Amino acid sequence: METAKAEQNAMSKLFGQYMREGKDITELKAKVDANKEAMIPLQEKAREAEEALYRVALAMPNFPDDTVPEGADEEDNVELRKVLEPRSFDFEPKEHWALAEGNGWIDFERGVKLAKSRFSVLRGEAARLERALINFFLDTNASKGFEELCVPFMNNATMLQGTGQLPKFEDDLFKIEGEDLYLIPTAEVPLTNMYNDEILAEKELPVLMTGYTPCFRKEAGSAGRDTRGMIRQHQFDKVEMVAIAHPDRSDEVFEMMVQNASDILTALGLPHRVVELCGGDLGFSAAQTIDLEVWLPGQNQYREISSISNTRDFQARRAKIRFKDGKKNKLVHTLNGSSLAVGRTIVAIMENYQNEDGSIEIPEVLKKYM
């Protein structure tokens, strides 16, 4: 294909010479025309093959790392450690929606009225707690070297493809009518794609970014799950960490991110466990994922509050994020993780810090933020 193209180029070049020298060009023209004719089916075939390959490639999930435990679903995830002992209650701990009602913290009905089901309104102290948590998370991340960014909450299709949400998961996204824009399902999308189609200098790595954004998810396919309360909403706030790392050093960045998220929970006094996802439970883009699950005494179970993933070069390939390794351009590794999901943190605070009369204490570290 390229050879034929090269010949074509060479012949066209000759044309100019012949013209200048006043030579006869009819013969040459015939030859060029023939070559061009012959190339058309070739080109067509090459283009089709390329398109087909591309389509298939975009629908392929990432390969799990060799170290990822085998397994089909969350039942096979591996608990790595527990942090903080759950407190013992001398009364029956309530679930967060009951506490929310008693304290007037969450207005579920009006959230539904304003939008639809799975939307809610935080009121008064809960709204201030939301804001305090965002600030606490951002400040903590900044102290670990993450640059704080404030990004668009809508991104175009190219960016969603870069991080792996498109084309396969379009049904999970809210699309803006008449625009090439989607409401972001996570800040991972804008933060990672900050460097879409860019080539970084090696010394710029790792790029550590954090940002607060609301996240919008249709939650298609989770009908009937977590319909009660604030665990699974169409819109929720999250502070995200994203790292663009040198491929040789993404593992240490990953560890650092997991530790940071865990430290935040510890600082809030929230018991949690660190869980490594098995192959079957990994998301589309992830090569390795560690979830942090916070203890909810009202529900008497651990629930996911943070998910930290190393996508290796999976997103980098899609988003064309490279770095200069000497003279060569190589793919970076991209990592992302929540630190933390704000709504679920409020849920955890309500359930863990509840008193027998239904009132709720505010964790010590948050007091200066409120």
Added chain:
RNA sequence: CGGGAGAUGUCAGAGUGGUCGAAUGUGCCGGUCUUGAAAACCGGUGAGGGUAAUACCUCCGGGGGUUCGAAUCCCCCUCUCCCGGCCA
């Protein structure tokens, strides 16, 4: 949203059908000079893919078209700037 202008290498800015991957300036790298630096002078220097390295392919905002041949001509889109409207 309406009217006008524009999009070219790090940046600025020429280039209107072949000798253009692209003048010139600037920046950057190397050298001469200097105790050192600056200035001056000389030389080198666009990007992406590909390769062991060459070849080779692609790229003048994006997509399509005309042509043997397009940065240059035609169509569509996007973005930027200026004027007006609207607005946090």
